[in-house]
Amino acid sequence: MLAVVTMLLAVLLARPAAAQESPYIVTYDHYLEEPGSLEVEYFSTFGTQRGGNDFLAYWMEFEYGAKAWWTTEFYLDGQTTLGDSTVFTGFRWENRFRPLQLEHFVNPVLYIEYEQINEADKIIKEVEGHDIEADHAGPNGIARQTLDHELEFKLLLSKTFKGWNVAVNPLATKNLSPSNPWEFGYAVGASRPLGLKASSKPCNFCPENFIAGIELYGGLGDTQSFGLHDTSHYLAPAVAWNFPSGWTLRLSPGFGLNDNSHQLLLRWGLSREFSNFGGVVSRVFGGRP
Amino acid sequence: MKLGRRFRHFVFVLSTNAFVALGIYAALAQSDGSATQDHDHLHHSHFAELAKVPERTRARRNPLATDPDAVAAGKKLFGQHCAECHGTTAEGGKKAPNLREEEVQKATPGTIFWILTNGVVRRGMPVWSKLPEPERWQIVTFVKALPPSGACRSEGAHSPHSRLETDLNADHQQ
Numbered sequence: 001m002l003a004v005v006t007m008l009l010a011v012l013l014a015r016p017a018a019a020q021e022s023p024y025i026v027t028y029d030h031y032l033e034e035p036g037s038l039e040v041e042y043f044s045t046f047g048t049q050r051g052g053n054d055f056l057a058y059w060m061e062f063e064y065g066a067k068a069w070w071t072t073e074f075y076l077d078g079q080t081t082l083g084d085s086t087v088f089t090g091f092r093w094e095n096r097f098r099p100l101q102l103e104h105f106v107n108p109v110l111y112i113e114y115e116q117i118n119e120a121d122k123i124i125k126e127v128e129g130h131d132i133e134a135d136h137a138g139p140n141g142i143a144r145q146t147l148d149h150e151l152e153f154k155l156l157l158s159k160t161f162k163g164w165n166v167a168v169n170p171l172a173t174k175n176l177s178p179s180n181p182w183e184f185g186y187a188v189g190a191s192r193p194l195g196l197k198a199s200s201k202p203c204n205f206c207p208e209n210f211i212a213g214i215e216l217y218g219g220l221g222d223t224q225s226f227g228l229h230d231t232s233h234y235l236a237p238a239v240a241w242n243f244p245s246g247w248t249l250r251l252s253p254g255f256g257l258n259d260n261s262h263q264l265l266l267r268w269g270l271s272r273e274f275s276n277f278g279g280v281v282s283r284v285f286g287g288r289p
Numbered sequence: 290m291k292l293g294r295r296f297r298h299f300v301f302v303l304s305t306n307a308f309v310a311l312g313i314y315a316a317l318a319q320s321d322g323s324a325t326q327d328h329d330h331l332h333h334s335h336f337a338e339l340a341k342v343p344e345r346t347r348a349r350r351n352p353l354a355t356d357p358d359a360v361a362a363g364k365k366l367f368g369q370h371c372a373e374c375h376g377t378t379a380e381g382g383k384k385a386p387n388l389r390e391e392e393v394q395k396a397t398p399g400t401i402f403w404i405l406t407n408g409v410v411r412r413g414m415p416v417w418s419k420l421p422e423p424e425r426w427q428i429v430t431f432v433k434a435l436p437p438s439g440a441c442r443s444e445g446a447h448s449p450h451s452r453l454e455t456d457l458n459a460d461h462q463q
Contacts, residue, residue, distance in 0.1 A: 196423045244369070
């Protein structure tokens with residue numbers, strides 16, 4: 001309880017900061033959270049479901065820049081299936097590490113995540129193994145009874161050149177049950193601000209505040225059956241609108257590329273960055289900001 | 290996968306505690322890092338980074354050096370992304386150095402651009418290559434237009450440095 005009150009107090013006391021967020025929702029570029037800053041994000045996904053009811057999945061992210069080379073992030077997931085119920089589906093804890101100091105031709109970041117989610121989870125933050133649309137057709141009451149503990153590893157490769165960012169994220173996931181194989185997936189993204197020069201006055205509608213992009217993501221099977229078959233793939237245009245006040249709005253309609261995929265995953269998200277969150281927490285615990 | 294109830298509870302408690310502990314550690318480690326270094330050491334160690342910039346990139350010219358809007362745009366970007374650590378008047382803070390010091394003001398635009406692009410990750414400055422190149426040059430233009438510490442008093446009230454100083458002080462008081 002004390003930790004929750006402390007966190008809320010720190011968010012209230014920390015200053016909102018202008019952000020330059022990418023439009024990606026699934027793909028990661030190599031940029032980490034600024035040290036001491038906390039980004040609070042809410043995302044929502046509306047998904048169509050053949051053989052079942054459409055759903056609205058949502059998650060909260062708390063992303064903290066522990067160091068300039070280390071970002072840690074905590075997720076809470078939930079979903080509402082129309083005509084069924086609303087359920088909390090679990091949590092994730094992710095860490096991203098930047099092993100190299102300088103910018104290079106390609107910039108790697110190491111990603112490791114522990115997730116404890118039940119099988120009613122539908123946020124589809126990544127596609128792995130042989131994930132298909134039919135996996136989400138079952139009633140919540142049954143799906144939520146199976147709890148998964150997974151470790152997920154990603155190699156985030158990213159490059160920004162002449163305003164364009166290109167990011168490639170291969171991933172490998174291991175369900176901690178010994179009988180489950182390693183599962184694989186991918187996400188690829190490209191994005192660019194609509195304006196490369198900043199205007200001299202603060203403005204909400206300046207082209208540099210908008211970043212447009214596109215994401216392609218899907219599964220790659222598992223150790224027993226590797227490849228693009230029997231899994232789902234999505235193509236999703238995306239746009240981020242970075243307000244000078246520190247808010248960022250993202251919108252991304254995703255389209256399934258084969259019969260195993262949901263026909264539509266309409267995602268949107270709202271986030272706000274709070275600078276010096278670490279300093280405020282430190283002050284609460286008696287340290288110096 | 291079905292794991293034992295006690296094991297699930299153990300993993301949940303362990304991961305939750307680890308998350309909270311790491312958050313607190315990160316916050317405290319950040320403040321300890323700045324608290325234990327005295328000002329002079331911080332000052333010299335930060336400016337030592339300028340000497341590490343490769344010779345080839347130091348000579349890069351600022352393509353926006355004569356752009357009439359570059360200082361104002363750079364000031365806006367500085368306020369959004371840099372002022373948190375370097376201070377709204379760019380005179381430094383607990384985490385980052387004073388950008389009006391002689392070392393920075395004598396550095397070439399290419400040097401400042403390189404530092405901005407690559408950051409000084411192990412000292413806490415993030416890479417800023419996510420800002421498009423023209424925006425980084427706008428920030429460089431602003432930094433190079435900053436009045437050196439104490440310069441305004443000797444230049445008079447109507448110099449360009451004094452006007453920028455007045456703007457920055459007004460921002461600082463808001």
